[in-house]
Amino acid sequence: MKFLTTNFLKCSVRTCDTSNDSFPLQYDGSKCELVQDESIELNPEFLLNILDRVDWDAVLSVAADLGNTTLPPNKPVFSSTSVDELNEDEQAVLRDLHVLLVQTNIVEGEMKCKNCGHIYYIKNSIPNLLLPPHLA
Amino acid sequence: MLPTPYVKCDYSKVYEPSEDSFLLLDALEEDKQYLQQKFQNQLAVVCELGPGSGIVTTFLMQNEIPIKNSLYFAVDINPWALETTLDTAKRNSCEKYFMDPVRSSLCSSFRNNEIDLLVFNPPYVPAEEVPLIPKSKEYIDEWLDLALLGGKDGMDVTQIVLDNLNQTLSTKGIAYILFCARNKPEEVVKLMKKKYNWDSKLIVHRKAGWEVLSVYRFYKDI
Ligand SMILES: [Zn+2]
Numbered sequence: 001m002k003f004l005t006t007n008f009l010k011c012s013v014r015t016c017d018t019s020n021d022s023f024p025l026q027y028d029g030s031k032c033e034l035v036q037d038e039s040i041e042l043n044p045e046f047l048l049n050i051l052d053r054v055d056w057d058a059v060l061s062v063a064a065d066l067g068n069t070t071l072p073p074n075k076p077v078f079s080s081t082s083v084d085e086l087n088e089d090e091q092a093v094l095r096d097l098h099v100l101l102v103q104t105n106i107v108e109g110e111m112k113c114k115n116c117g118h119i120y121y122i123k124n125s126i127p128n129l130l131l132p133p134h135l136a
Numbered sequence: 137m138l139p140t141p142y143v144k145c146d147y148s149k150v151y152e153p154s155e156d157s158f159l160l161l162d163a164l165e166e167d168k169q170y171l172q173q174k175f176q177n178q179l180a181v182v183c184e185l186g187p188g189s190g191i192v193t194t195f196l197m198q199n200e201i202p203i204k205n206s207l208y209f210a211v212d213i214n215p216w217a218l219e220t221t222l223d224t225a226k227r228n229s230c231e232k233y234f235m236d237p238v239r240s241s242l243c244s245s246f247r248n249n250e251i252d253l254l255v256f257n258p259p260y261v262p263a264e265e266v267p268l269i270p271k272s273k274e275y276i277d278e279w280l281d282l283a284l285l286g287g288k289d290g291m292d293v294t295q296i297v298l299d300n301l302n303q304t305l306s307t308k309g310i311a312y313i314l315f316c317a318r319n320k321p322e323e324v325v326k327l328m329k330k331k332y333n334w335d336s337k338l339i340v341h342r343k344a345g346w347e348v349l350s351v352y353r354f355y356k357d358i
Binding site: 043 | 245
């Protein structure tokens with residue numbers, strides 16, 4: 001699954017919904033295998049829309065889990081919403097974020113809920129958030 | 137008419153695109169303009185529940201519904217459906233779109249109020265009960281039952297989704313859900329208004345064999 005998807009997935013256990021610790025999940029960096037997939041091309045407008053929407057703290061948290069601690073502490077802000085008016089530095093930031101959020105795939109891995117501790121797995125790029133019957 | 141995806145997969149493992157799937161495509165085609173206007177200049181997060189072969193999610197990608205800048209999630213309990221959805225997307229050259237399959241029971245693993253467009257062709261066939269989740273990926277027939285049988289009135293699974301719409305969908309969120317006549321959709325939509333204040337609109341309906349199928353759009357005008 002793509003890195004950006006981590007920004008949408010929470011623990012499936014219903015009682016964890018009331019806890020702030022059920023999102024984002026905590027990814028085990030030593031067990032996650034990352035692969036870059038370049039099939040989606042950079043579309044700056046798409047990326048600006050994504051950035052508008054993402055929970056930046058969750059991006060930071062998952063990036064750190066996976067060993068990337070170079071992101072700015074605050075969500076990047078851009079001088080313009082029009083792509084053509086962005087300066088070179090800003091274009092570079094967008095390119096980096098595209099590589100991280102859209103092109104980075106977690107193909108194998110595991111992650112756990114920081115509230116209940118339940119462990120979920122990613123296999124062949126597909127995350128499995130199905131609960132065993134006793135938790136569902 | 138919009139192009140329809142080319143689908144080639146093992147129908148012993150996933151639900152074969154049928155009248156209901158095509159009716160759902162027609163509903164989304166019918167509402168294409170409406171959706172485009174609703175989500176223009178922003179990101180749209182799309183989630184299809186029970187994608188089966190992946191025909192609907194692939195159709196959405198190849199026709200850029202609701203908008204070009206969309207994220208697509210295909211959610212199924214059936215592991216075969218998730219693999220097949222990836223495959224169908226590839227066969228139709230949709231790798232350039234953002235799509236991830238997620239194995240999950242309905243929307244329980246998605247952050248609340250983040251989905252803008254929910255699409256669901258549910259297991260709507262009335263049956264004594266909804267089958268249990270098969271114990272192994274290899275119990276192929278049991279996975280297919282899960283795609284069809286919907287318990288009492290065929291509404292057991294659909295009702296869970298409807299009862300959770302307020303938590304699932306974003307403030308602008310819209311859902312397209314397919315019903316058969318035995319689901320008593322007219323009563324269902326009245327109750328959705330009364331209980332949760334969801335408006336609804338019948339987008340398309342069609343006779344398929346001795347079954348009448350319909351697709352309703354659920355929305356809130358804000
Ligand atoms: Zn949990």
